[in-house]
Amino acid sequence: MKKIVVFASGSGTNAENIIKYFAGTKIANVVSVFTNNATAKVIERAKNHQIPVEIFSKNELLERNILQKIEEIDPDLIVLAGFLLKFPDNIIERYPNKIINIHPALLPNYGGKGMYGMHVHRAIVNNKEKETGISIHYVNEHYDEGGIIFQANVAITDEDTPETVAEKIHELEQKHFPEIIHRILEDSSSKI
Numbered sequence: 001m002k003k004i005v006v007f008a009s010g011s012g013t014n015a016e017n018i019i020k021y022f023a024g025t026k027i028a029n030v031v032s033v034f035t036n037n038a039t040a041k042v043i044e045r046a047k048n049h050q051i052p053v054e055i056f057s058k059n060e061l062l063e064r065n066i067l068q069k070i071e072e073i074d075p076d077l078i079v080l081a082g083f084l085l086k087f088p089d090n091i092i093e094r095y096p097n098k099i100i101n102i103h104p105a106l107l108p109n110y111g112g113k114g115m116y117g118m119h120v121h122r123a124i125v126n127n128k129e130k131e132t133g134i135s136i137h138y139v140n141e142h143y144d145e146g147g148i149i150f151q152a153n154v155a156i157t158d159e160d161t162p163e164t165v166a167e168k169i170h171e172l173e174q175k176h177f178p179e180i181i182h183r184i185l186e187d188s189s190s191k192i
Contacts, residue, residue, distance in 0.1 A: 033054070131155050
């Protein structure tokens with residue numbers, strides 16, 4: 001059984017969706033949730049599924065503490081699901097091509113520092129884009145610049161608001177994120 005570690009900073013709907021999805025498979029389980037936000041709703045969601053939660057500060061992330069805790073778990077995949085801090089180089093170097101992120105836009109557009117959540121949706125609506133979507137990508141040392149694994153798009157109408165775009169993106173995330181994680185884990189199994 002493969003081990004997934006999820007990092008999240010907020011409500012945790014994607015994290016919970018991943019937890020539920022893999023609870024019904026024989027390929028993997030979410031074994032731990034890490035968060036930098038002591039009041040994040042993801043904590044309650046994880047605990048409802050008996051998933052251990054690790055709460056840490058930004059300083060602890062940048063020092064060796066978090067890397068050591070991850071190494072003790074020895075995960076097959078690290079999934080960033082609404083994690084807002086820049087992921088540290090020491091963890092990226094230790095787990096090359098084993099850390100993925102989901103971004104609420106079609107990268108390389110609307111990526112980078114400060115581009116997350118409603119900031120992205122507002123920019124897309126303000127720029128009168130005709131489509132948007134999600135990007136699932138590997139994490140490297142730059143915000144949203146790792147290799148793209150998967151993208152899905154959705155049309156935007158003139159009536160759409162940042163809030164309705166957020167709903168469309170959430171539907172894409174809920175549908176595709178667990179499936180792509182499953183595929184990545186299966187692909188890594190076949191290479192052994």
